[in-house]
Amino acid sequence: MNYELLCSKVVAATRLTGNFIRKESMAFDSNSIEYKGLNDMVSYVDKNAEKQLVKNLSKILPGSGFITEEDTEDITDRTFTWIIDPLDGTTNFIHGIPTYSVSVALYEEDKPIIGVVYEINRGEMFSTYKGGPALLNNKEIRVSKAENLTQSLLATGFPYYQFEKQPQYIQLFTDMMQKCHGLRRIGSAAVDLAYVACGRFDAYFEYNLNSYDVAAGAYLVQQAGGQIMNFAGGDEFLQTREVLATNGLLTEEILSTIKKYF
Structure with missing residues (x-):
């Protein structure tokens, strides 16, 4: 499998969902909020973003499984499983605080092979794939060197x-x-x-x-x-x-x- 090519396709699908969320943030109505539990909020944006993301990722790897936040799909007994959060930071989104993201991981059996996080408001696409580097907007990144x-x-x-x-x-x-x-x-x-x-x-x-x-x-x-x-x-x-x-x-x-x- 060409993991680098696979990652590029995931990045493209993730960016599409991020663009949808950014557009919806311009005219978001807080009256559309639903509560799944205490302080656990969801909106139509989360749900629609997840449906879009599942649809596009399914095209990349037909027959793959999904673990999703809003239960659009919940299939785990597959070789490949997507673990996705279409809008991580829903509370920030609802209150107009500009830090929220799309998170997409792909596991093969029980091992990660793709990781993509798109911070929407800064347009920062973090990505990595099996055998490759960790990237931010296609430039390699590394952890800090702080020793204490x-x-x-x-x-x-x-x-x-x-x-x-x-x-x-x-x-x-x-x-x-x-x-x-x-x-x-x-x-x-x-x-x-x-x-x-x-x-x-x-x-x-x-x-x-x-x-x-x-x-x-x-x-x-x-x-x-x-x-x-x-x-x-x-x-x-x-x-x-x-x-x-x-x-x-x-x-x-x-x-x-x-x-x-x-």
Whole structure:
């Protein structure tokens, strides 16, 4: 299989969906919001973007499976499986905050082979493929070279449901804030991970995440020379819904801090 050619087709399909979302943002009506659960919002833009993305990706690999946020398709017993979030950062989108993205990962069996994250408002296309580099708008990217937390800028996310872990998470925030340049909360896990991949953030951690939030961004981090794991340091980050992404140099220091609270 020509993974580079496959990735170029995925990039094109992802860009089409991003262009649709950008166009809809110009006249978005907040009255169209639906609630899937506490603070868990969705709009017609999410749903239509997902339908469009599934349709176009299905043309690239007919018969492939899908794991999707809005359940347009939910077929997993295939050799190739797409893991997609058509609009990662829905809350930002709804409130007119310009950081949201399209996230597309392709797995062959249980291994990633394509990762694409399109940050829509800056027009930044992050992409990678099996055997290739991690790219930002076709230029190779690498993780940062920060060697300790005192040199670092970190990203995280705040839980908006399942608050039972919130007390120790706040303790973790307090600990981290005293060790680094600062903590940022952008509101799109896919973008956070892409920013680790290109060295803007030195590390990122969050829990309560779904596979479609992180699958593409995690592969970008790995392909850019970084490390990705759960809060115990294991590889099962998609299953445990906990993600720590680092430049590799900060892993031990951050993981030891996280393990004090989780």
